[in-house]
Amino acid sequence: MRPVPACVALMAAGFAQVSLAVEPFDIRDIRVEGLQRSDPGSVFAALPFRVGDAYNDDKGAAALRALFATGLFKDVRIELDGKVVVIIVDERSFIASVNFSGLKEFDKDTLAKALKDNGIAEGQPYDKAVIDRAEQEIKRQYLSRSLYGAEVVTTATPVGGNRVDITFNVTEGSVAKIGDIRILGTHAFSESTLLGLMDLTTGGWLTWYTKSDRYARTKLNADLEKIRSYYLNRGYLEFDITSSQVTISPDKQNIDISVTVSEGQPYVVAGVRLEGEFLGREADFRNRVVVRPGEAYRGDDVTATTRLFTDLYASYGYAFAKVESRPEIDRKTGQVVLVLQGAPGQRVNVRRVNIAGNSITRDEVIRREFRQFEGAWYDGNKIKLSRDRVERLGFFNEVTVETNEVPGSPDQVDLVITVTEKPTGSLQLSAGFSSADRLSLSASIRKENVFGSGNYLGFDINTSRSSRSLSVSTVDPYFTDDGVSRAIEVYYRTSKPINSRGDKFELATPGASIRFGVPFTEFDTVFFGVGGEETVIGTSEGLPLSYTKYVDTFGRYSWATPLTVGWAREERDNPVSPTRGQYKRINLDLSLIGDVRYARLNGQMQHFMAVPYFPKLTLGLNGEIGYGAGLGGLPYPTFKNFYGGGLGSVRAFEPNSLGDVDVTGVYNGGNKRLNLNAEMYFPVPGTGNDKSLRIFTFADAGNVWGDHAGTVTQQDRDRGRTGSLTDIRASAGFGLSWISPVGPLKMSYGTPLRSFSGDKIQRFQFQIGTAF
Numbered sequence: 001m002r003p004v005p006a007c008v009a010l011m012a013a014g015f016a017q018v019s020l021a022v023e024p025f026d027i028r029d030i031r032v033e034g035l036q037r038s039d040p041g042s043v044f045a046a047l048p049f050r051v052g053d054a055y056n057d058d059k060g061a062a063a064l065r066a067l068f069a070t071g072l073f074k075d076v077r078i079e080l081d082g083k084v085v086v087i088i089v090d091e092r093s094f095i096a097s098v099n100f101s102g103l104k105e106f107d108k109d110t111l112a113k114a115l116k117d118n119g120i121a122e123g124q125p126y127d128k129a130v131i132d133r134a135e136q137e138i139k140r141q142y143l144s145r146s147l148y149g150a151e152v153v154t155t156a157t158p159v160g161g162n163r164v165d166i167t168f169n170v171t172e173g174s175v176a177k178i179g180d181i182r183i184l185g186t187h188a189f190s191e192s193t194l195l196g197l198m199d200l201t202t203g204g205w206l207t208w209y210t211k212s213d214r215y216a217r218t219k220l221n222a223d224l225e226k227i228r229s230y231y232l233n234r235g236y237l238e239f240d241i242t243s244s245q246v247t248i249s250p251d252k253q254n255i256d257i258s259v260t261v262s263e264g265q266p267y268v269v270a271g272v273r274l275e276g277e278f279l280g281r282e283a284d285f286r287n288r289v290v291v292r293p294g295e296a297y298r299g300d301d302v303t304a305t306t307r308l309f310t311d312l313y314a315s316y317g318y319a320f321a322k323v324e325s326r327p328e329i330d331r332k333t334g335q336v337v338l339v340l341q342g343a344p345g346q347r348v349n350v351r352r353v354n355i356a357g358n359s360i361t362r363d364e365v366i367r368r369e370f371r372q373f374e375g376a377w378y379d380g381n382k383i384k385l386s387r388d389r390v391e392r393l394g395f396f397n398e399v400t401v402e403t404n405e406v407p408g409s410p411d412q413v414d415l416v417i418t419v420t421e422k423p424t425g426s427l428q429l430s431a432g433f434s435s436a437d438r439l440s441l442s443a444s445i446r447k448e449n450v451f452g453s454g455n456y457l458g459f460d461i462n463t464s465r466s467s468r469s470l471s472v473s474t475v476d477p478y479f480t481d482d483g484v485s486r487a488i489e490v491y492y493r494t495s496k497p498i499n500s501r502g503d504k505f506e507l508a509t510p511g512a513s514i515r516f517g518v519p520f521t522e523f524d525t526v527f528f529g530v531g532g533e534e535t536v537i538g539t540s541e542g543l544p545l546s547y548t549k550y551v552d553t554f555g556r557y558s559w560a561t562p563l564t565v566g567w568a569r570e571e572r573d574n575p576v577s578p579t580r581g582q583y584k585r586i587n588l589d590l591s592l593i594g595d596v597r598y599a600r601l602n603g604q605m606q607h608f609m610a611v612p613y614f615p616k617l618t619l620g621l622n623g624e625i626g627y628g629a630g631l632g633g634l635p636y637p638t639f640k641n642f643y644g645g646g647l648g649s650v651r652a653f654e655p656n657s658l659g660d661v662d663v664t665g666v667y668n669g670g671n672k673r674l675n676l677n678a679e680m681y682f683p684v685p686g687t688g689n690d691k692s693l694r695i696f697t698f699a700d701a702g703n704v705w706g707d708h709a710g711t712v713t714q715q716d717r718d719r720g721r722t723g724s725l726t727d728i729r730a731s732a733g734f735g736l737s738w739i740s741p742v743g744p745l746k747m748s749y750g751t752p753l754r755s756f757s758g759d760k761i762q763r764f765q766f767q768i769g770t771a772f
Contacts, residue, residue, distance in 0.1 A: 026055070135152045181195060550637065598637055623675070700731050748766070
């Protein structure tokens with residue numbers, strides 16, 4: 001006997017009470033029909049009833065809704081066979097594979113992952129509505145890259161077994177380029193000045209690299225904010241952008257941008273008035289006002305002042321202080337009085353500091369960087385410093401600190417520091433080429449956060465024509481609870497003086513060292529350590545004269561125990577490509593015990609700053625000095641000499657060619673060094689504000705000197721080897737700096753401005769990984 005359909009009665013029961021309602025009964029059995037791929041368990045898990053339960057219209061309707069909600073079925077029916085509930089399903093097709101054709105702009109794997117996150121992947125149910133949404137999203141992605149003519153057509157091909165192959169067929173078309181950008185309504189500043197502020201540009205000879213001629217709404221909005229900020233920082237308090245229109249050509253290949261502005265009149269600050277509660281420290285707050293009466297109104301100064309006020313409130317324990325700025329405008333006189341309204345709220349202390357997001361890094365590694373303690377008054381300066389210290393660990397992509405009120409305790413807050421961890425291990429294999437060392441190879445295995453402890457472990461090997469090294473090192477940044485670091489290194493290095501005769505001679509230095517770093521401030525660190533190293537001079541074949549004399553004094557094997565004392569202060573905004581700040585260091589090596597006894601001093605200072613009136617230009621200054629001397633009546637070891645010439649020293653001279661040359665023609669360098677560099681960085685035309693690619697001009701001066709004994713001959717003067725400052729070499733030129741995927745690349749072309757007979761000139765030079 002055919003089961004009696006119950007679906008009609010169930011649907012009717014959901015909307016109206018009719019006489020066809022099913023009489024409730026106890027379920028004797030449940031049967032599922034129509035399954036091909038799905039697990040019966042997924043059906044039974046969704047049902048709101050089990051065998052033995054009472055069945056009625058409401059439970060039937062609920063079962064239909066639950067089964068449709070699984071997304072596994074196109075159709076679901078419920079029929080009754082006596083007291084047996086029969087679930088009849090029509091499964092959706094399943095996706096057998098996801099394919100792409102015509103992709104050039106996007107990586108296939110990237111798109112496949114994005115689709116998988118949205119339920120479109122092999123083994124997932126096929127849903128036409130989801131596929132349509134994915135198709136539109138792919139189109140939007142192409143629009144974000146100025147491919148307005150991109151078309152996406154999706155085909156679903158049945159392959160048997162209730163499965164389909166999904167193929168996204170993409171016709172990308174050509175990239176739409178910005179043909180024209182106009183700024184209308186300008187009077188105070190030229191249109192070209194305002195266009196120079198924008199990252200979006202029209203086509204140029206380098207836009208193939210910068211892609212700045214590709215339109216994106218987010219980029220345009222950012223550029224409009226730059227223009228707004230430019231006016232607000234020059235007194236135009238009522239400046240407004242009245243419209244911004246983007247026009248696309250019919251063939252979707254050209255984009256024109258038109259921006260209309262209303263400048264208003266410029267305003268001068270007549271005064272600054274404080275209102276509200278300033279904790280009886282109004283003088284302290286006034287000292288933090290950076291807005292100056294008599295000068296043009298500057299929006300950045302107002303923002304900076306309110307931020308400084310908020311920070312000062314926070315340093316006194318007022319975590320939720322509010323500072324509002326209100327300009328009082330006098331249009332007739334063109335003056336404005338800035339009113340700063342302060343409301344500190346209630347002073348609070350920190351109940352707890354909680355850490356979230358760290359699945360690998362131990363809590364103590366993060367907590368020991370915190371300068372805000374539990375139970376102490378809330379201090380905004382210490383909290384900001386704590387966040388910065390955690391960021392500088394380098395273990396996290398993002399570090400945020402939230403201040404949460406404690407319910408029922410208005411005088412307490414909890415701090416939650418949330419971190420997003422990133423991989424801290426690396427395996428690197430690389431090759432480089434320089435004009436000095438030709439081909440060099442390097443490999444390294446490094447782990448900066450070993451087992452979440454915050455410690456560093458590294459293994460490095462490097463090769464070049466004149467220098468090779470193998471080293472194993474480890475650093476414990478918190479060797480003591482006070483933050484004293486400990487670094488241990490074991491190494492084996494070989495070197496070969498430039499122009500050595502034959503290839504068999506080399507200098508080998510196996511050794512080990514331990515160094516401690518004591519932080520005295522947030523920027524200053526003092527280092528001290530001790531090491532032991534052996535110097536082995538190889539075969540006498542091709543041995544330079546200076547090394548022959550060394551062997552006659554010490555033999556081929558010598559031992560030294562250098563002590564190291566140093567200080568460093570790091571204040572640059574970016575160690576790789578700095579534009580602001582200073583870097584200073586002093587390092588002294590002393591070897592007082594062993595066959596070799598010497599002192600070697602190094603000092604360096606770098607200063608980077610913006611050029612006045614030209615904010616896009618950066619001036620970099622670098623100065624280095626070095627001095628070495630033998631101790632205890634022993635000569636200074638030749639292999640500890642300084643070298644000069646080339647990138648990082650005086651450019652346009654061959655690398656390591658400055659200083660003394662012995663009778664065998666080997667460049668020995670010297671025990672004294674002076675190095676002065678100046679560089680002016682310019683943005684590459686067409687790259688907008690991109691600082692990863694810059695051109696520069698340079699001027700270098702310096703030299704390396706050895707100890708000169710006896711009379712200085714005329715030949716010495718002609719060759720600039722008198723041992724005095726009159727031997728200074730100088731050069732000037734231009735170059736290109738690029739933060740490339742394989743490291744910082746710098747190339748230069750220079751001309752000697754002061755050279756002497758016998759100098760080795762090398763006008764074009766390049767190097768990967770040098771700073772100056």
